[in-house]
Amino acid sequence: MVKRDREELEDAGSNKRLRYAPRDRLSALSDELLLVLLSYLPVHDLTRCEQLSTRLRTLASDSQVWKAAYYDRFVRPRAARIPGIREGNALNNSFLYSSKLSKWLEDGPLVKRGGATNWKRQYKLRHNWSRGSCKRTETEIAQRPPIPPLLVRLHDGIIITADSTAGLRAWSSRSRGGDSRIASLALDMHSHSSSAPSSLAIDSSGTTTQDIRISVGFIDGSFGLYCLDRRKSSLKRRYLHAPSTNGSIRAIAFSFPYLITMTEAQLLSLYRFPATDDEHSEHEDLDPPRLLSSLKSHTAWPPLSLAIKCSPTGVLTSIAYAMPTYTAGWSVGLQELRLSTEGMILESRLATPFSHGFKPLSASESRPGISSPKRGSPSTYAASPRFTSRSAKPTSLSYTHPYLLAAYSDNTMTLYMVTSNARELVIGPGKPLCGHTSSVSGAHVGDRGKAVSISAGGNDLRVWELEAGLPSNASRRRAVWAEASVIIRPEIQTVDERPESNPVQDCQHNITSNLAARAAQKDVMTSRGWLSFDEEQVVLLGETNQGAQALVVYNFA
Secondary structure, eight states: OOOOOHHHHHHHHHHHHTOOOOOOOSTTSOHHHHHHHHTTSOHHHHHHHTTTOHHHHHHHTOHHHHHHHHIIIIIHHHHTTSTTOOSTHHHHHHTSSOOOGGGSGGGHHHHHTGGGOOHHHHHHHHHHHHHTEEEEEEEEEESSOOSSOOEEEEETTEEEEEETTTEEEEEETTOOSSOOEEEEEOOOOOTTOOOOEEEEEEOOSOOOOSOEEEEEEETTSOEEEEEEETTTTEEEEEEEOOOOTTOOEEEEEEETTEEEEEETTOEEEEEEOOOOOSSGGGGSOOOOOEEEEEEEOSSOEEEEEEEEEEETTEEEEEEEEEEEETTTEEEEEEEEEEEOTTSOEEEEEEEOSSOSSOOOGGGGSOOTTOOOOOTTOHHHHHTOHHHHOBSSOOSEEEEETTEEEEEOTTSOEEEEEEEESSSOEEEOOOEEEOOOSSOEEEEEEOSTTEEEEEETTSOOEEEEEGGGGSSSHHHHTOOOGGGGEEEOEEOOOOOOOOSSOOHHHHHHHHHHHHHHHHHHHHHEEEEEEEEEEOSSEEEEEEEETTSOEEEEEEEOO
């Protein structure tokens, strides 16, 4: 091999030294231009830019960049499901990113908060919902199930429980470790009664006060009003109604100053409490309410779902109920009552999934010698017993306009779309929701077309996007309903914060934590099918094999 001369080596070294690093043109740009460039990046590239430098981390975390990403990912697709919205250029031009509240649909309150809204956190929250990714925690509340079963409600991160043993209690669903109980109060009954709570409701009037108003119905037909003071972490009873001879209160709804109850004898009663104006009167005892109206029903059977909305001109109450039919088993019904502020019934409307008019006994089943409607005829789908009625009684019923959701023990649910306007009240034909592998013990419909359902074993928790049921072009292309649900799979998050980590020890620690968490998850099963959720979490009532009851919280934040 021929050796190279020194001059050639020096020339080669000088050539290497003459190579310059590429000029950093990106750092020379202003923050405003960088924000415009970052707004065109997809989310996964945007998160990578946060790792490049301190400056890019600050700019890539800018709230306005994530606000636009939130709009394109979660708000704009919902516009395609609205009836009457055309596809193509009409949708692109009408729903371009803007800060106008009219374009943000139900997400308008986030825009109203202005700079107080953390759009990156909101994006991460909705993303976790879409993936079913969350953190699971448990809080034991009873060593054995009380009789009658424990009642639970969720409101603004506060869990309210009521039972005959421990009384009325308030828990924080966002506490990290330790005792999450905020306050407790014994449910003192009348001196001549030992009744237990049978129904529970929280004030839905949407007042800005820090206090939470609670209504509790009892087996002896009485009901009480209670107040949770968040600042003092205390519960106080403000009113207790006398017992009634109409049986226990099966369902109750509360929107101060109005309260509606449904008794075991199927008696619907509407009460009005004296309005309180000043803050000091919020902690004083209330005067007895005035009975505005009382109606008797012969077809409303549990499970029931009561709702009440107040306006300056009157009150609108909605009662969703299970209804037995003569020819085709069980179905659902809905009644709307419009009353004046003095209790006068202005309008009463009823609706069922069945078409109007009578049907022959053979309409519920196909028999030889009887002709059936042709396929594709308008009456085929609407009158089909598969979608209007079921042989089994619903296990759960939840109604939030325009969605009426019924759960059944055959692993399925049925979604009904309700049309309520000044002219009519109509329940559309039911659409089956499939995906559960065991009996559906409970389901709850929330805002923005979202629902959560739980199986009887407690190991199959699903999130449903009910907006796919709207009669839009996007929903017509979505034929498989199982795709509309997401299975909630909680991630195991350890709290080990050791400064030095050993890969082998970390692997063993994670395996042990996962096995322990899976064993704990198998040991918990739902009790009575209760569950509820808000923007950040799902809360359900679980019961172990030993009989202990616990609040299971799935946190998506």
